[in-house]
Amino acid sequence: MFNFEIKKTVGKARKGVLKTPHGEIKTPAFVPVATRGALKGLSFEDCSVLGSSIFMINTFHFYCRKEYETVERAGGLHDFLGIEYPLMTDSGGFQVFSLGAGRDQKTGKILSDAVIKNEGKRKGNVQIKEEGVLFRSPFDGSKVEITPEKSIEAQRKLGADLIFAFDECTSPLASYNYQKESLQRTHLWAERSLEAFKDEKKQAMFGIVQGGKFPDLREEGARFISSLPFFGFGIGGSFGESYGDSKKNMYSILELLSKNLPPEKPRHLLGIGEPEDVVESVFRGMDLFDCVIPTRFARHGTALTSKGRINITGAAYKEDSSPLDKSCSCQVCLGYKRSYLHHLARKKEIYGIILLSHHNLFFMLNLMEEIREAIENDNLKDLKRDFINKYRENN
């Protein structure tokens, strides 16, 4: 029922097809995120027309109040949502960080230059032990425990095609010693996740490589996780401190990982990223990406364009009658002026979010299509150079 076939490789980059019970995914692929079972501002059908063949849903958001039980009674995510597209769920490990320690430290997966401070120690409402994690729900403040067994149970009940092992996502601030200790825990949890998953035939599981910003720990993570019988691999966590360092470090770590992961299995770079990150990462052997950037940026008034991102709420666009991106062929760029999008974003009209989400998702999905063509035509290097030069023009 599950299969990953690589059709062509150019350097480290790969073009392939991932088969699931609900359909095929052409890789490299971008996976839009529908956290609570909805892409904010677009229907699954709309997004499918734009070129998406798979969606990511968050276990964590269905976990805190046991809504995965409701979904199970409805027949699983596909029946509950009324769609037949391939789906994946993450394990909830990231939210323990992003809604727990990350929120305490006012940082995300990638640290902004302004908030480098303190130690990488966890504080506040999250307790991490060998058994699992205990923390307060960001939704209602109640105590919630997640263990590998519980995450996998929830993911089996949700019933997405592709699921992830439960891991610990560390802060960009984590020390070497903490990261090393955490990595051992993630490995233990990987084994327990597989144990809780055994005999499952309708789903396939990805293991997660952690190790933070430390190359030797990343290498160790890749070796250990690939020794286990996972269908594919997720690469998670953070890669460095400052914004620029984080990007460069991520690229060099991906180079390292592509040498240490078995080539025949799919690789999903979790939570990345910006268009340039995706291009650079495909170049270094990644097959799948999920990221909130197209939709979250849309809600914040930011549009992805071939010349970099622009924030349409800026005063400069108030009377700008040009399209968002002259070289984009999406319906929004063909039909609407920047001035109108500026107006909608300023007034926080829902329609503004819809239009920007449409454009941003088109932009990412179209980029993936171009990447696949470039691999097919042996000119990924040219695409990478041209795309990134142009993308950085205005930024």
Add this chain to the structure above:
RNA sequence: GCGGCCGUAGCUUAAUGGUAAAGCACUCGGUUGUGGUCCGAGAGCAUGCGGGUUCGAGUCCCGUCGGUCGCC
């Protein structure tokens, strides 16, 4: 007409008689396994007007204009 209360930044409000602040709005930046959130920085020609008391008035006094509430 009489009486009370109120006039501070574009808006809503602070400020024992002692350097006139804050939030929103505005300008710019940030957000990478989703909180339409949040954070950071910036720009603001503000005490209705005219007098008086005082070393010093947004603040106290007089007048005036505007608003608001109450009463014939």
